[in-house]
Amino acid sequence: MTPAELTPAHIGGYRVERVLATGGMGAVYLVQSPTLPRREALKVLSADLAGDPRMRTRFTQEADITAGLDHPNIVRVHSRGDTDGQLWIAMEFVDGTDAETALRAGAIPPQRALHIITEVARALDYAHRNRVVHQDIKPSNFLLGARPGEQERVVLSDFGAALTPESADLSGGPMTATLAYAAPEVIAGKTVDGRADVYSLGCTLFRLLTGRYPFPHHDDVSATINAHLDQAPRRISDYLSWAGPQLDDVIAKALAKDPAQRYTTAGELAGAARRALDAAAAAPTPRTPPSAAQTSSGSATSGAAVVDFIGHLPRTQPVASKRRILAAAGIAAALVAVGLVAWLALPAREPTHNPTSSTPSAITDPAAAATLAAALPTGYPAGSCTSAGINADLAAAAVTCGPAPDTGGPPTATYTLARNHTALQSLFAQQTAAATTVVCPGNVQSPGPWHRVANPTVPVGMVFCGLAHGRPLVAWTTDDKLLMSTIEAQASDSPTLDQLYTWWASHS
Structure with a gap:
């Protein structure tokens, strides 16, 4: 059957118009509100996972965290519910695109990139003041809504991986994260605070301006982990002929390995980026940036108006005293073409019991x-x-x-x-x-x-x-x-x- 044939007509009283995103963990639908003349985005947990008490708690917690934040640059939660055991969250539908999709469509001019970073920084500083760490800052989580006659609206979405002091201890259940933008302390499983979001925002600034990632070989898990932990980021001026050393310094400080050496707030990073771009524009012979973003191959998220809920389930802050049989550190890297993890965009596939079986042979030395x-x-x-x-x-x-x-x-x-x-x-x-x-x-x-x-x-x-x-x-x-x-x-x-x-x- 086709996806259209499988799409339910109604969920929890909402009339379903179409599917925005699907995957192994659930689906997001564009729906019509049952009480108001507006469309909303309905995130629905997969029926296969809805029976898991931890998954249900995680899903509910995501709605609680997002609903507790009231800021014009943060996606709004309208309602949540449980219909015949099927959990759903009704959220604001932003009619437009996201920053990653916009980047793949062509180069993002520096001033537009700065506008996006500045608006997201406002959302982050507000969230951090309310003791919420987003933990999954990346371009595909920045929704861009068109507003005729005004600058585009920028909305931070997907608080599924967010940390709060009240986050339930739900370790052990599924959760995904994004390797290409992860701070060293996140990779190493150390204590995380808002400066981890500042690091990720610095990675995002680099990508929006250059179309590249701040570390090479982003599609190699081991190499990327090592780069985040041990290597200095690439100089942005190596890819932008008009960029000067001041912008290199901004990226270097935002991506410092030690959180204490980074910008204290996301707003500080955005302000430093603005001053660096102003300085570059005032240089005697400013040159034009590349005409097209040098993005990695792969398809962008389909649907210009997808509210990017294709995110992750909340993670509690690590407890330093917890003993484990094995000490491990890493970062989720279910890479969707460009190294980005998408909770709903990744289709579930049958596990490969023996990945070598494409050309099987029974002959063994x-x-x-x-x-x-x-x-x-x-x-x-x-x-x-x-x-x-x-x-x-x-x-x-x-x-x-x-x-x-x-x-x-x-x-x-x-x-x-x-x-x-x-x-x-x-x-x-x-x-x-x-x-x-x-x-x-x-x-x-x-x-x-x-x-x-x-x-x-x-x-x-x-x-x-x-x-x-x-x-x-x-x-x-x-x-x-x-x-x-x-x-x-x-x-x-x-x-x-x-x-x-x-x-x-x-x-x-």
Whole structure:
């Protein structure tokens, strides 16, 4: 059936006009208000997830946080409800586009970019004064509404990942975030405050002005994580011939690794950017910026009037004293063409039990099979693992195992011995592309490096938590063993993501 044939006529009394966005977690509809002559955007939680108490709490919390903010540059929540177990949030419909879509349509002039950043900064400073940290600042969350005769309206949307002091401790459930704009303290799982939003706003300023990201190789998860943690951003003057060192300094300060070295507020960043642009305009021989944004390939979010609710579920502030079996840090990187994570824009896909199976071969080197057997997690009884097909270009051996006898253990698992480190990265990338990314239990974002408590400064490999049609999976690499592993559930709660992750943590 086509999406139109699947679209309900009414939800919670709202008459549905069309779908704005869909994905594995739910949908957003353009609807007609049942009580007022206006259209609204209705965000609806997937029926598959509506039975999960944590997901319901997260969804409700998102509405509470947004509804508690009253600012002209923040999207408004009109209502929320539960219709026959189906949760929905009715929100303001901004008829226009978003900054990411506008950027892909062509270069954004510097003054328009400054206007967008300044308006978002006002929203952020207001939110921060009210002890709300947005945590997902990026161009696709900036809604641009046309106003004849006036400057376009800029509205900050998607508070699904927002932090407040009252945020419920909902660690363990799905959550996504955006790697390309993430502050180092977010990646590392440290305490987060409004300066993390300032960092993300600096990344956004760089992108709106240049059409690029402040760090190269944004589509490489490991490289981008390392860049945010350890590398200085690129100089904006390397891409804009008219930009001077003052604008380079603005980006460098906004993207300082230490939050204490950044601008204290988003408004300070916007003001510094304005002064830098004024200085560039006053230079003796200002030159014209490139005529087209050098954006990455990929399709933009469809629908000019989509209110960008395709966001994320709230994350609570990390508790420094919490002990974990494994210490891990990372950032969600379900990349939609340009490295942006979209909660509803990512379609759910079947997990790939063995990502090497596109050109399967049953031929396995006995020595490689023995090496793989020695690297398997403990807990599998004899005879529970059988040889699996491999892509000989990437893998030397593979087995499928299961079910694990432990309580909460995976009913099925695939373990693959990669031929080399490059092949291991390819296997991991294939697996992460085969499911919707979520944050791992314990508020650990994914994909990201994982560490053992005994040696927390040395990464062991990469870990990934995901969903495919609501079914959780955990995948990870053990780099020194060239081992790629994936464990999966058979249903949305059998076992749960918590159970799978706990099993992984105690068997790796």
